[in-house]
Amino acid sequence: MHVDYQSLRFDYRRSPDQSAGSAARHPVVVVGAGPVGLAAAIDLAQAGQRVLLLDDDRSLSSGSRAICFAKRTLEIFDRLGCGEAMVEKGVTWNLGRVFHRADPVYSFDLLPEGGHRRPAFINLQQYYVEGFLLERAQALPNIEIRWQNKVTAVSQSAEAVTLTVETPEGEYRLSADYLVAADGARSPIRRAMGLESKGRSFRDRFLIADVRMKADFPAERWFWFDPPFHPNQSVLLHSQPDGVWRIDFQLGWDADPVAERAPERVIPRVRALLGHDAEFELEWVSIYTFSCLRMERFRHGRVLFAGDSAHGVSPFGARGANSGVQDAENLAWKLALVLRGEAPDALLDSYDSERVAAADENILNSTRSTDFITPKNEASRAFRDAVLDLAKDCAFARRLVNSGRLSLPSTYRNSPLNTPDEDAFEGAMLPGAPALDAPLEGGGWLLDRLGRDFTLLHFGEAAPVVDGVRVVNVTPGEDAQGLAARRYDARPGTAYLIRPDQHVCARWRRLNPAKLRAAVDRATARVPEMAAC
Amino acid sequence: MLNTKPNIASPDDFYEALIALHGDLTPEQSRAVDARLILLLSNHIGDAAVLRQAMARARQGIEPAGHDTILAARA
Numbered sequence: 001m002h003v004d005y006q007s008l009r010f011d012y013r014r015s016p017d018q019s020a021g022s023a024a025r026h027p028v029v030v031v032g033a034g035p036v037g038l039a040a041a042i043d044l045a046q047a048g049q050r051v052l053l054l055d056d057d058r059s060l061s062s063g064s065r066a067i068c069f070a071k072r073t074l075e076i077f078d079r080l081g082c083g084e085a086m087v088e089k090g091v092t093w094n095l096g097r098v099f100h101r102a103d104p105v106y107s108f109d110l111l112p113e114g115g116h117r118r119p120a121f122i123n124l125q126q127y128y129v130e131g132f133l134l135e136r137a138q139a140l141p142n143i144e145i146r147w148q149n150k151v152t153a154v155s156q157s158a159e160a161v162t163l164t165v166e167t168p169e170g171e172y173r174l175s176a177d178y179l180v181a182a183d184g185a186r187s188p189i190r191r192a193m194g195l196e197s198k199g200r201s202f203r204d205r206f207l208i209a210d211v212r213m214k215a216d217f218p219a220e221r222w223f224w225f226d227p228p229f230h231p232n233q234s235v236l237l238h239s240q241p242d243g244v245w246r247i248d249f250q251l252g253w254d255a256d257p258v259a260e261r262a263p264e265r266v267i268p269r270v271r272a273l274l275g276h277d278a279e280f281e282l283e284w285v286s287i288y289t290f291s292c293l294r295m296e297r298f299r300h301g302r303v304l305f306a307g308d309s310a311h312g313v314s315p316f317g318a319r320g321a322n323s324g325v326q327d328a329e330n331l332a333w334k335l336a337l338v339l340r341g342e343a344p345d346a347l348l349d350s351y352d353s354e355r356v357a358a359a360d361e362n363i364l365n366s367t368r369s370t371d372f373i374t375p376k377n378e379a380s381r382a383f384r385d386a387v388l389d390l391a392k393d394c395a396f397a398r399r400l401v402n403s404g405r406l407s408l409p410s411t412y413r414n415s416p417l418n419t420p421d422e423d424a425f426e427g428a429m430l431p432g433a434p435a436l437d438a439p440l441e442g443g444g445w446l447l448d449r450l451g452r453d454f455t456l457l458h459f460g461e462a463a464p465v466v467d468g469v470r471v472v473n474v475t476p477g478e479d480a481q482g483l484a485a486r487r488y489d490a491r492p493g494t495a496y497l498i499r500p501d502q503h504v505c506a507r508w509r510r511l512n513p514a515k516l517r518a519a520v521d522r523a524t525a526r527v528p529e530m531a532a533c
Numbered sequence: 534m535l536n537t538k539p540n541i542a543s544p545d546d547f548y549e550a551l552i553a554l555h556g557d558l559t560p561e562q563s564r565a566v567d568a569r570l571i572l573l574l575s576n577h578i579g580d581a582a583v584l585r586q587a588m589a590r591a592r593q594g595i596e597p598a599g600h601d602t603i604l605a606a607r608a
Contacts, residue, residue: 185608196608197608198606198608200603200605202602203604291606312608377599378564379568382567385565386565386571
């Protein structure tokens with residue numbers, strides 16, 4: 001079934017809340033039905049939470065916008081019940097190639113090993129991602145979506161956050177225990193609260209041209225520095241579903257952002273790349289500049305900022321939408337536990353510390369890529385060109401070529417929710433790391449076995465008996481290829497405590513019930529930091 | 534530890550070769566050669582602490598009088 005998600009319009013419907021004498025109370029209001037708000041709403045609803053989702057518009061994304069969705073984000077979509085639809089529709093890719101002038105200089109495989117359910121990336125237009133998430137949200141009875149409901153004011157007290165909402169029929173007020181502001185880069189809520197996102201802007205302009213055509217480029221990410229068809233600037237090419245190709249032309253700071261959008265300016269640029277007799281249609285054109293910036297804090301009392309409202313990066317690295325969805329998943333389980341009274345409000349402080357650290361990691365990577373793609377002075381241009389020249393025959397220089405370091409999930413190394421290791425482990429699955437997938441006998445996947453609550457992942461012949469935590473036991477027989485044991489450096493008796501967002505928070509060589517209880521308490525902020533004694 | 538003691542066997546030969554590299558180049562071409570040379574030597578050295586010491590020594594005594602093109606962003 002083909003749905004033209006860009007053309008869908010959603011009707012404003014009057015809510016009884018608008019006629020209530022006083023502000024109707026909701027446990028949690030999510031603002032913004034983009035990928036981040038939808039993911040947060042679904043995650044909360046799957047945890048049993050009633051959610052009200054407000055959006056100031058009545059349609060999904062217009063234009064393909066974010067197109068690269070990373071492995072970890074796909075695994076989150078799997079948990080949200082729509083990963084398969086995304087991967088089926090998306091264009092799967094793992095390989096990136098970099099060219100300098102007409103010559104290939106470097107290629108990188110983002111998923112060089114087998115035994116993973118999901119690829120390094122899929123390319124999928126943002127309107128499909130939002131469409132699939134929306135269909136999932138609409139199937140959950142405890143999510144209510146109100147279109148054309150625009151938040152214009154926010155105030156909060158110790159007990160509640162109160163919103164003023166503007167609709168086609170006038171204003172009304174709502175109150176909520178918590179507000180998730182996933183209302184985008186220009187975040188009206190951020191502005192209404194007098195808060196700022198700050199950082200750095202780069203003096204460069206880029207043209208995005210999405211063209212529909214028949215072409216035989218492979219499903220790979222191709223990046224050119226100074227190609228013959230677009231001298232002195234860079235070009236990025238990506239394949240999307242439905243025969244659409246994303247071409248990203250660097251234009252330089254002096255380019256006229258209005259004039260460059262005109263088809264008569266865009267078409268010759270595309271022809272220069274594709275050949276003069278190429279047949280194509282322009283699908284979507286946009287000109288942008290970019291900044292790396294973030295809010296100082298993502299939590300302001302009962303208001304939690306997620307996605308572009310909280311932080312922004314340049315697009316080279318696909319770290320915008322991916323990190324936003326990862327914000328949503330970090331926040332959802334914590335909010336659900338707090339709203340159920342199973343964890344103190346202080347647990348939400350860890351959303352701030354974990355995701356601010358993740359944003360800093362994304363901004364660092366994005367800024368470094370930008371320094372390479374958009375040299376910021378004469379010296380940086382000279383070194384960039386020297387790296388590209390040396391990359392032809394010097395292997396070391398290929399590692400310096402930076403056309404974007406692509407989105408990887410953050411490891412929350414310094415999270416207060418982690419229980420520090422007491423036992424010796426090798427490998428990547430340290431406390432704070434996102435759990436790696438592995439194939440199990442019979443065609444299943446390890447990540448699918450993890451639940452929506454805390455899970456004790458145990459390796460051995462028999463599952464241990466544990467009170468209060470769900471146990472998933474992986475036997476050597478199930479792990480026939482030994483990949484789970486290798487990725488988790490597991491021996492018989494090894495146990496990992498995995499959070500609802502599939503991040504590791506503690507691990508042991510031998511399970512101890514008291515230590516397990518303490519680790520769950522720590523990961524839910526139920527105990528204050530122990531004083532040194 | 535950055536070695537600043539004499540380490541080049543034939544200093545005059547080395548210096549002559551370094552200058553000769555640039556004899557018939559424009560300033561822009563020289564900048565390109567220098568950049569390649571720095572990258573090649575940096576990789577050869579490899580040791581991050583030594584490289585940082587060398588970078589710090591290279592900037593010593595130079596009063597910053599330029600700026601790059603990064604702008605402050607606020608949203």
